[in-house]
Amino acid sequence: MKQLMKRTIILLITIGLLGCNLSKKSMAEDYLWSYTEYNANLDCELYGYKTQQGEIAIKAKYLMVDTKIFYAMAFVIQDNHKWVAIDKNENILLYPFIFDNGPDYAEEGVFRFVENDKMGFANMNGEKVIPAIFDFVGSFSDGIAEYTLGGHKEYAVDDLDSHWWWTDGYETGYVNHSAQLFSKVTELKNSIREAWTKDNQHVLLNEAGEIIK
Secondary structure (H helix, E strand, C coil): CHHHHHHHHHHHHHHHHHHHHHHHHHHHHCCEEEEEEEECCCCEEEEEEECCCCCEEEEEEECEECCCEECCCEEEECCCCCEEEECCCCCEEEEECEECCEECCCECCEEEEEECCEEEEEECCCCEEEEEEECEECCCECCEEEEEECCEEEEEECCCCEEEEEECCCEEEEEECCCCEEEEECCCECCEEEEEECCCCEEEEECCCCECC
């Protein structure tokens, strides 16, 4: 009897794990491929997306795409020459921050987006995980990103290129992946750093930016 119960439990666990693996596999396989098609009226190639079976899922109408394999979100340029992030129904999810003439690079699973002239962070599913409350924010590194409130762009031009930086903000600080704000942080040492919250509470952060004490 005990052996039978043991076998039944093992079988149920195996079925559960198999179902989980199949679910993950089906999600991983649910993607579209980008393709191009020549448009005679515009005299250029336009981009769209096809299923893995070669059927057109999204007609070729975008000037450029930055996402070759489309899972939950894709970066595309619309006919107004603006980068947007869309879902598979072509709904606009957000407007990415433009860096190096294209959508912001993802760091630690998130990238910067712009909304109402403010900046926040979204994940690669196009979900806004940190609201757009900053006038400027840098990319994540070791669990934190530096932010600025207020200020403006300062431009400079040299013989090779033009560039800009953010300056004259009235507040600077740091944010972690949980959207917790810190006025000051120290360098990582043995995978731990000191930090002070906005209300001057002293805490310790791990290398993922999480409060551990």
